[in-house]
Amino acid sequence: MQANRRLFLILTLLVVFGSLGALIWTSFTGSLVYFHTPTEILATGTSKAGQKVRIGGMVQAGSLVKEAGTQKIRFIISDGANQLPVRYEGMTPDLFREGQGVVAEGPWQPGQDFMAATILAKHSEDYIPVEMSAEGIARSKESMLRSLQ
């Protein structure tokens, strides 16, 4: 009993300081950025070719194309300055919409359409009653672009 308790104690402290340490370490190495913008990823040239990357921005208004009879979609991720065409097949989250934020994950192949394996929607910090939709869309675009800087 006594030995079990001590073991449990040591394990817990290891987990606590391990996770704290890992968090602080990754913050110094810069990998705490959850995703890159199209501008950043295009600037890497071929150095990230074949690597799994996350690319985030806004689903450009008017760019979303659904292939009839399948779950295949195409759209453009924009960060205001640069655009990146994306292809994806599968279910999309509720908040995945034109003019809203998105994070796409997949292998980076420079010069080709980005083949996303996973699509996550990114919500802006705006909460707006449904009666004010038009104003909401304009404001969330503004805050999303600000958070991409």
Next chain:
Amino acid sequence: MKRLFALNRWLGWLTLSLLAAALWLVFTAPLDYQQGNSVRILYMHVPSAKMALFVYIALTVFSAWHLWKKSETADILAEASAPVGAAFALVTLVSGSIWGKPMWGTWWAWDARLTSMLVLLILYMGIIALRNGIDDPIKGGRATAILAIFGAIDLPIIHFSVSWWRTLHQPPSFGQASTGSTITGPLLPPLVWMSVAFIFLGTYLVILKAREIRGRRILENLETERTSHA
């Protein structure tokens, strides 16, 4: 402390009425223009997150006070804070997950905000485990206080994570835009009321737990006295 315990019954009733009023506002608030009804999860998620941090601030103050003045009251309040804070942190993570699955498309993401909040929950559990793992209550109280004070480094990390690093979690809704808050019109009052109700709820729970701990310590002291006489 006894007077505090007597007042706590009234604090409980006040908390209950505040919660009822706040919940009425939560369920009569309009739909969000993007999230629809899911926006109501916010009213549980944000107040719990705030309380998980507030309770930890209180825990750090009690710990410092205990180390400095060797105050039994501070030690009891520190011991009482840990499980309450852990509960708030757990509610934050679970409610966030329930919102994240339909909205983001995932239960979990290892971004800076979510990870640092998980670290807070683990810290709370480590603090509870450390106290229970040391047989001598005086040593246990002191070791726990030291761990709690070191752990406070996670608080600014959680708070600023969404401003320092690009996260999947949305940036703060307050104090960033020139407009004040990005939560608009009738969507804001339920959050304010829920936050106030949760501050009362947290205080009530800590005092309630402190009463139980104090009673248990008195009982344990009597038991040791009795066995030493026999």
